Amino acid sequence: MSSTAHAHALDQVHEAAAPLLEIRGLEKHFSLSGDFLEQLKFKGGRIVREQRHVHAINGVDLDIQRGEALCVVGESGCGKSTVARTVMGLLHPSAGEIRYDGRRIDDLSHQALMPYRKRMQMIFQNPYASLNPRMTIQQTLEEPIRLHHPGWSVQRIKEQVAEVMTSVGIAADWGGRYGHEFSGGQRQRIAIARALAVDPEFIVADEPISALDVSIQAQVLNLLMEAQRERDLTYLFITHDLAVVEHFGTRVAVMYLGTVCEVAATATLFATPRHPYTQALLSAIPRLEDDRPQPIRLTGEVPTPVNLPSGCVFHGRCPYAEPRCGREVPTLRPQADGSRVACHAVEEGRL
The missing domain is CATH 3.40.50.300 (P-loop containing nucleotide triphosphate hydrolases)
Known part of the structure; x- marks a missing residue:
């Protein structure tokens, strides 16, 4: 095969692998504060502007293949x-990009x-x-x-x-x-x-x-x-x-409080869930098996999307949480089985 033909073949493979839809850093916030005048409050002897938002989605990254x-x-x-x-x-969107077939469409x-x-x-x-x-x-x-x-x-x-x-x-x-x-x-x-x-x-x-x-x-x-x-x-x-x-x-993306916790092929996710929230979610499915493990019971309350917790949004309910989880937002990282998981415990090998 000539170098030109080989390059063309590589281009075709690349095009075939390109996602139909790409979502990068997508955020959507809804204001709870009303118009400008409603945002003005009188506090401590002076007028201040208060803005509150529902953080519906926060930094979502997803690809969808044809x-x-x-x-x-x-x-x-x-x-x-x-x-x-x-x-x-x-x-x-409040922030981020959506690309369809390689062309940005959100703007x-x-x-x-x-x-x-x-x-x-x-x-x-x-x-x-x-x-x-x-x-x-x-x-x-x-x-x-x-x-x-x-x-x-x-x-x-x-x-x-x-x-x-x-x-x-x-x-x-x-x-x-x-x-x-x-x-x-x-x-x-x-x-x-x-x-x-x-x-x-x-x-x-x-x-x-x-x-x-x-x-x-x-x-x-x-x-x-x-x-x-x-x-x-x-x-x-x-x-x-x-x-x-x-x-x-074909594939599954698991979301919790506006963020993506885990993305994996369906069979992989159901066989070996990695993220603690995914594990809890799947353990709640009723199964007709005598030896099935007990459902994972999460403690604590689901935080409100108005006042998001710092760091990992799941750390307040996670049995594997450590101080780093409360400070740093985890990113989706590729795993050996082809899945992507946003969890410090998985990244550090603790889970």
Whole structure:
């Protein structure tokens, strides 16, 4: 092989390995202080300005490879949905960068972001709230196609809607009906069809099955997996259900209080969790085994995202915490098994 051909082959390998989505140092803070006048307080005989923020996400670093399903897990209030909405441009980040296919997108104008809206779609948690009650199902599915393909004929739009309805198991006669006429599972199928209508390559699914009956959660999950196989989709999947993660995820990112504790391949994470919080989280899964170890019981209270603890955000509840943990924020470091863990105890070999 010539040197030019060899260099070209290396470039192709590099391109194949480049993440579809890159998140670097992402932060999102929400103000609790109101406008400027509300921030002014009279203290000690003088006027001072007080600002308080909810630190929803703090320095999140994540990569999502083409064709994979990255699941983000953690308890309520850990910042999972904030990450999802910030990636989609529904929230503007306080700091950090988001790159899609090598291009930074978090600083783009609404107009400049439009081509990416077609490539990136979102499925929301609550299908009762995410469908417009004044629009028929046909209108709901046609709307994004008309927006992103203004030159398409009426006939072509109807053919696209029919194709996407068939792909998610929606009957053709649903088109003339309204959202309130359907069950939760049917509405979520419609919401999935709406996301797929413009042939995206990346989908953010924000707890898409948590509002559904357990009996139909598996149906919707299988539908999402089938769509991934048929359309070569990439998912950022937000959930708190670890059974879903084990079934659906390629890789898992575990979040606690706005920070990423651990990122690993699904099989690796469930077999050998490294971070103390991940270990506690996985030990809480009910298992039908006689010799299973006792669940890890964490002590202390979950800190508030308004007043974040110094150092590692988990150190107040961690059984392995040492003084360094209260001073220094740990960074995600690569491990021998391919995972990345943000923990001083793991770094020092104590865990």
